[in-house]
Amino acid sequence: MGEARDQILAGIRKALGRGETDGTAAVSAADARIAAHPRGLVPARAQLPREAQVELFVRMAETVAATVARVSDADAVPDAIADYLTGLNLPQQVRAAPDPELDALPWGKRPLLTVERGRAEAEDQVSVTGALAGVAETGTLVLYSGAERPTTLNFLPDTHIVVLAADRIVGPYEDVWDRLRALGALPRTVNWITGPSRTGDIEQKIQLGAHGPRRLHIVLVGNGG
């Protein structure tokens, strides 16, 4: 395979009209761009004042068929989740990410709600996860993998519930890259999630729940102020 690699790269260099690249201006220009990772144009809608950003996030998420429940503080999250499940006639049983932030919630307030922790298994109907951020410009959630945040929870169960502190809502996607860089090397998986799973593959009629979750429910905590 080394031969294929060298031949492909040599072919590219020949087409671009230059030889080996070490120490040339082309290398410096490319490495400088990687080091600086400049932002492109950020739409005005992603640069609204804080409060408007939260409103925009909610509106955009609802536009793509996510549902949003707003609660004043973390203590109200178990109630919000249990009530959501009741409203849909779903069993009071969830698989939650083994995430200290979720563990800290007062689950004891709803003793009938069974909370198991771990990665998703085939039979799990409802998952609960946190999120790194909400991106206002398109109502997108950003989740990232780790020992406390298994990716299967985002895709296997029929219903995905995301607990998001409103102060984690940012305007543009680029703000989330800055946060992730501050955390160190990228994890195995970073997911942008914009509404539940969907397909238009049959006569371009949109159906929700193609392979991933049929429902995406966001419990938004606080006012983000």
Add this chain to the structure above:
Amino acid sequence: MQTTAHAFVEHSRAALADEQLRRALLNMKPGFQDRRAQSVARLPEWEDLRDQARALKDHTLAHMDVYLERFEARVLESGGHVHWARTAEEACAAVHGICQAVGAHTVTKGKSMVAEEIGLNPYLEARGLVPVETDLGEYIIQLRHEPPSHIIAPALHLNKEQIADDFHRAHTQFAAERSLAEPRALCDEARLVLRQKFLAADVGITGANFLIAETGSTVIVTNEGNGDLTQTLPRVHVVVTSIDKVVPTLEDATLILRLLARSATGQEQSAYTTFSTGPKRPGDLDGPEAFHVVIVDNGRSAILGTEVQDVLRCIRCGACINHCPIYAAVGGHAYGWVVPGPIGAALDPAMIGLAEAHHLPNASTFCGRCESVCPMKIPLPRIMRHWRDREFEAGLSPAAQRRGLRLWAWAVRRPRLYRLGAGVAAATLRLLGRRRGRLTRLPLAGGWTDWRDLPAPEGETFHRRYARHKRAA
């Protein structure tokens, strides 16, 4: 994939007579065109984003070797493997080698046009593996043993009744009398069947919309979530991709991601955009143990530095296809290769050779909609015109057309004679069409009048009208 692009004319004739196909193609206007227009209208920065994306991709192409090297280094650092493939055969062999090394049997696949291009499924099947397409559209056409007819909606050419027949035929595990009349029922049945495949697979293969040089990440953009189940559940994740997918940074991918979904389906963003970097980390409860990236050239590096290099900016959104009147008339299979529509007409001759694909650049009215909707501002009509020139030079166009063009070229260099001839022709055609204002038959132009009427000229040549207006002004 085996090309049949040389038979474009015969394919088109058959397609025009196919009532099912014509009905299915009518879904494109509300499904793609209207939704795109609405989402573009909601983003005032649209044109500036297009300009920036074009400049970014031009910069990337000019430094492609460096960015690919950086990408490779980051993949290796994060614990992944990189395989380079000059040809389709090398790419297939690399994927098969990975599957064999882990004793794989079932392989799930996310939608990948590069995998279609290199003919990965038949290659793996011939060696005893069972590749299962998991994108709903790809799954449907795999059941039908057909190639995709559209790069983002592979089963666009089908109606729900045809799909219901396929499911009744293929899914014998369910009651024969069940109703599959509605898309919802079809979707649910596919979900049920494919869920088992996701859970059973040993290897998951996806494509990539981007490769990020900064981080060694591969990126997929999907709506169904099938790509994520494909790459998260099995032990091994294989990414099959091509050299033109590389971008420098996360921010650069983000810039293009503001254009991609809006151009493709009119969504503000696709449901799932996933950045994958290396295999699962110590302590992770899920994710693949191994991560492989197969980087395919297959003729792309030979396009760099040529007059058609701009096609390498393509991000495979499908907007040009969705807005092409030729595609809307004949569908994707007529083109005979993986990438149909205007981008196919511009790209395919470079990929599979002009002798094979020379009809495709002629499959255009030059209306220019393709270029006007292309998020990467690829000058598609100019590139098609380039191929038409090459076709003429190579003597590939029909003899009658070549003689006609020579005659016209001879006449147009003799202005007085040309004006006289044009005047006679315009007056004659006006006379012929005077009763109905249109011509239903015309000698030497049967290719036009067999399918539609020609509006009759008003009797005055362009030259004369131009002169009259100038005098009046």
